[in-house]
């Protein structure tokens with residue numbers, strides 16, 4: 384395949400991407416929402432500590448062993464994300480587990 388054709392395809396693709404950025408971003412958001420929902424269902428759909436299961440946005444993947452966490456902020460987006468390395472916790476329980484030193488003494 385001539386290099387000129389390859390370069391022309393790259394330019395054509397780049398133009399298509401720039402014309403369709405909103406559509407691509409919406410597709411990625413929809414995919415991520417489905418994937419996150421699927422992972423949450425695989426983990427039982429509720430906080431393992433308190434049983435909260437009202438809103439998906441309030442549920443986090445807590446890494447049982449912090450060493451298994453990839454350096455990315457949202458490693459659940461990775462295709463090789465291993466669901467067996469995490470438990471589902473609500474935001475409150477996750478904060479309590481991650482920061483026991485901040486507990487308010489009464």
Ligand SMILES: [Zn+2]
Nearest residue numbers: 430433473476
């Ligand atoms: Zn909880």
